[in-house]
Amino acid sequence: MPTETLVPPPPGRAASRRPLPRLLRRLARPRRLGTVGLVLYALGLGAVLGLASANWATRGRYPFGGVALNAWTAWPKIGSRDADPYVRAIHARTGEIPLALGEGLLLTAITDDAGRRLDPSCRYRIAGATPPARAWTLTVESSRRPKPAPRAGAAPPPRTGFTSTEVLRDRDGRFAVALSPTVQPGNWLPMPAGEGSVRLVLRLYDTPVAASTGVLEREGVPSITREDCP
Amino acid sequence: MTPLGRFLLATLCGLVLAGLVHVATVLAIPYLATGDAFARSRATLANDTSVLVHAAETGGPVEPAEGWLRRQDPAAAVGVCAYDLDDGPVRITAETGPLLETIALHGRNGAYYAITDQAALRGTVELVVMTKRQFDEALATADEDERNRDVRIVAPSREGFVSVRVLAGLPSQQAQANEAARSVSCTIDGPDE
Secondary structure, eight states: OGGGGGSOOOGGGHHHHTTOHHHHHHHHHHHHHHHHHHHHHHHHHHHHHHHHHHHHHTSSSOOSOOEEETTEEEETTTTSTTOOHHHHHHHHHHTOOOOOTTTEEEEEESBOTTSOBOOTTSEEEEEEOOOSSSEEEEEEEESSOOOOOOOTTSOOOOOOEEETTTSOBOTTSOEEEEEESSOOSSEEEEOOSSSSOEEEEEEEESOGGGGOTHHHHHHOOOEEEEEEOO | OOHHHHHHHHHHHHHHHHHHHHHHHHHHHHHHOSSSHHHHHGGGTTOSBOEEEEOOOSSSSOOOOOTTOOSOOTTEEEEEEEEEGGGSOEEEEEEOOSSOEEEEEEETTEEEEEEEGGGOBTTEEEEEEEOHHHHHHHHHTOOTTSOOOOEEEEOSSSEEEEEEEEEOSSGGGHHHHHHHHHOOEEEEOOTTO
């Protein structure tokens, strides 16, 4: 009934309706569509919102279950049998084989110690004590998909991480890694080229920490400090 | 009921429905996925040794590997080997070297057992994965005079896979790590042995 929208509103509600003509037009539609329209609307809304939010929550970053330690977040449960359904769905979508509880522990950082997002144009210093583990690796990842490696003859791809064996240490056994887009002395970890968010990943292998992250709190995790930005 | 009330009610129903759809989808994804590690590893079921799915990338040319595993530790070589306990218990044997090596057993619902090369006896890690029933049978038929030295693990389900990670601490150890990740044997433990 297209004429229905043209019917003048009852005088009592006119004052409240006049400032919201758009809302009025939207409200007029469900009345015209009736119950069937409203049911379809509810079903559509449920399906679209539900699927979209499920897709968003299982994109690749774990939504919860992490243990925050300064800038780092430890993920002790992702490789165990009591991993939450989101972690399982993420692993099912990415094909990831997580580090099991007895294998090691994954820690990630997307901010520095001051809480600012890691900026690909800045210079960072990652330093501190080594966490208790038989071996560890510190890698930097970019949210962008890495380009296919150039074939023979080209320069080798830049370093993406350090292992505990190869990192240079000072006299006390502590280390400092410089994460920077430009060449640095010492342990230089090149910043991934291009825009996009950057993530630091610390993997502790064969570590007693995996059983309880309390050890990590006591021993400390490497600090991430922003040195300078252009 | 006013049109506004009806519209709000419909929106509310839609939101509740969205919550249900969200939870159902998240719970269903692991069972419908065809690209997860469990499904991909099924292709290696016929192999006697593990297959390299991620090669270490610490220096030099990267060895070709099945590339479905993304965003891994560049210093770690990862090998995978699927098992199916229908044909009998599976024996996993890994020769450990100087490199750090971890072995994890995964079922459909995630890892249920992990061991590192520190548990190796004379340079070998040897595990026997079996179902509860096979475990009971092995106990019942065991010779009392003979001591069994196998590490027996009862798997939560018949199907699963073994993952091996070998860490190349130095660029020169890349080839050695890949070789170690590729050389874990997982064979069906025959009754004659």
